[in-house]
Amino acid sequence: MAYVVTENCIKCKFTDCVDVCPVDCFHEGPNFLVIDPEECIDCTLCVPECPAEAILAEDDVPQAQRHFIALNAELAGQWPTILERKEPPADADEWNGKTGKLQYLQR
Template structure:
């Protein structure tokens, strides 16, 4: 099993989680982070760091977020999604988007 970044991250991209990751498994896209399942060691230290509760252990992922298992795997292999290892500021309008559901159409690949 691995950890998965879910829809809550879209248009927010808080990066608190990357500072605590011991294996640098996060990848950064234009408006979301994902976890590389081949790099994640399932340590769970990132989960409490996410201010929007976007990170789940795969087995705890809500049913409506299951597509994010494949999405994280696919996007983490996209060469344009680079490794991120240091915290950066969240997106400028992150606070406006953090509690909005149904953001998958907002994902920029």
């Protein structure tokens, strides 16, 4: 079972999780992060680090967001690995907690 980055990361893209990942399984897109399920070792270190609370165990992803499991796997194969923390977008706090953000995902 891997961990999954869910909708609340879109347009927030806090990267605190990247600093604690021992296997560098995070990949960065324009306004979203994903976890490579093949690399994730289920250590849980990233979960408490996410200010947006967007990282969930695969089994805990709500039904309405289950498509993020496949989306993480797909985009991890396309996007580069992110190895260190970066500043979040200037408006990240404004987007944190908003729903319906999938339409804003930039690939």
